[in-house]
Amino acid sequence: MTEPTPGTEPVCGACGGPVRAPFRAPAPEIAPDLDMRPGEPARSTLRDWIQLCPACGAAAPDLAALPSTARAVAKSDEYRMLTTSAPEETLPFRRWALICQRTGDRPTQAEALLQAAWAADDAAAMTEPARLRTEVAALWDGTTDIELGLRRLDVLRRAGLFQEAEAWADHMSQHGPDELAATLIAFQRTKIAARDIGRHLISSALPPPAHTPYVSQTNRATTGFWSRLLRQ
């Protein structure tokens, strides 16, 4: 994200109306979850990550970065109908996901839906977290990216899709994971066997000496939304 030049206010990429600059989350001081939800203090700022354009209703972390084609999405019946599905805390993320889907940004759509699942977790929703994670897992199906593959494994487990998670762990194990990936896969297998759908920190899955290499590898490899958000 670029700093706006002094004196110029950011404008919505969809409609050209004035908007606020993107939210800047504080850097995480605690390890992320296995699905890369950042630790505190960034974690609890989730509700501030998405901004809503007051003029056209488009939703995104950075409204100025939206393509002009987002305007038609924000005006569509499907976009308006999203308000009827619960829980309300997930709505900004589901709006952004729909814009990503309709404008052809599938990787960001998956990140938006996973963030919607986090919002649903925080709202203690009953079925929505699993439903949203099932959508994310479908979007990440067949990925050859190691980090996305590991996150997909966590998403499947936390959705309660234990058979699919086990099969995906097998698939990843057969494609030459490095030592760190193999350690995380083994950790997930014990949780899958225990039918555990809870959140776990990456640090709890790795022996202490492995923390630093994994974190640095992750920082290099992660191109997801949250790392861009937290890079400030």
Ligand SMILES: [Zn+2]
């Ligand atoms: Zn707008």
